[in-house]
Amino acid sequence: MDEALLRSLTPSVLGILVRRGADFAAAEDAVQDALVEAVRVRPAAGSPGSAGTGEPVRDLKGWLVTVAWRRFLDATRADTARRRREDLLDEEPAPGPASSVDDTLQLYFLCAHPSLTPSSAVALTLRAVGGLTTRQIARAYLVPEATMAQRISRAKRTVCGVRFDRPGDVATVLRVLYLVFNEGYSGDVDLAAEAIRLTRQLAAAIDHPEVAGLLALMLLHHARRAARTAPDGSLVPLAEQDRGRWDTGAIAEGVGILQAALARDRLGEFQAQAAIAALHADAPTAGETDWVQIVEWYDELARLTGSPVVRLNRAVAVGEADGPRAGLAALAALDGSLPRYTAVAAYLRERDGDLATAARLYAEAAREASNLAERDHLTRQAARLNARRSS
Amino acid sequence: MAKYLMLKHYRGAPAAVNNVPMDRWTPQEISAHMRYMNDFAARLEETGEFVDSQALAPEGMFVRYDGEGRPPVTDGPFAETKDLIAGWMVIDVDSHDRAVELAGELSAAPGAGGKPIHEWLELRPFLTAPPTVTE
Known part of the structure; x- marks a missing residue:
């Protein structure tokens, strides 16, 4: 079974269940069950169906919808919501007029809903849109599976009152996908690749x-x-x-x-x-490198975001375009407590030939670093300059 | 099986034998040190004794409750704090002797001049859950 193909069907299958009247939380659980079942029984197009219908599996998506819907009904039955279930059974064949593209888009909006915290939105997106299991998501973010399961179920409760057919805000969805991509280098699931897949899917659903x-x-x-x-895991600068x-x-x-x-x-x-x-x-x-154009783009970016981090990166680009003195002048206008400020100062000092100050600043920047790879990299930079000065 | 915490200190442990700050090593010495640490953790994963390893930033603060309806009080960071933890490794081993052996190996990580640092590591046993059989 092609896991990537299976997972790409997740949002449209989930969308169909919700359109048929299933509540989002229960439908999401049912789709996860169906995905696990699909991996287990490996239904193939044209092969006899394993969903108990006795009919051939015409397509994988149809198979998933059938299995997920049955799981949903079983769960609803178990929940003693008898009347609700009977209502639903009556309307079962009506998938609604909406296309699966709309369903997919609505799911992105729901999973990135502004009422969710960033970590909840990320977890819910990876599960409900990405089709990853709770265990995979937990491993990727280095937390216990039970913790991730709680995070996801709380997120689902948070959005349970949100209408599925309201247009959402693309900007919030993009922030969630950016988070998945930017912190996506741990665990056995390649979150950076997953973020690209999900963004590609979103790009197909909305222009x-x-x-x-x-x-x-x-x-x-x-x-x-x-x-x-x-090869030893250390960072290589651009x-x-x-x-x-x-x-x-x-x-x-x-x-x-x-x-x-x-x-x-x-x-x-x-x-x-x-x-x-x-x-x-x-x-x-x-x-x-065309640093002059890069500085111009940083100016645009600073105008669009007003972000001090952008201005810090701009100072580096100015240092390349107009020389380290110009870079240091741009840096002097910024708040010294910005993350990576000291590292940028160290870099520009070295370019300006002041190796003693640069070495001291690199060591200081290493102490302020917020991740191990960066800390090791900055320590190495300090060591490199100290070795050069003493030899 | 018993779990032990191997604590590495920025400050507070007795001075290491080969006590040179890392930014005074050569880049090659830093690489050799990193490789040793990674290999050590990988070897413990293979023997089934590795549990967890984490590094901490040096900056932090103290926080305490300040009464109903009030925000917590924060204090620090204190530059002069005597004890400052840099990170830890948790191992799950068959005996105290094995824990001491592994802490000794970790302390032998190479530093300046490619020679072992002989860094002091703090070794602390975890308190365990009560056993089922008590008599």
């Missing part, structure tokens, strides 16, 4: 330049993944990456999607971020 922008951003960053870490190991297929796709989005002249922060990533991808060597 929106920022959805395209986020998809492009993800593809362009994912393209560098193999080059981003050394300038030192072996660009021959970048995934040119992903870059071409990302650039194509971005160009089509930008042509529509509705700029947003994800398109601007993707544009910066595309300029890096476009440079055959680090020395050929």
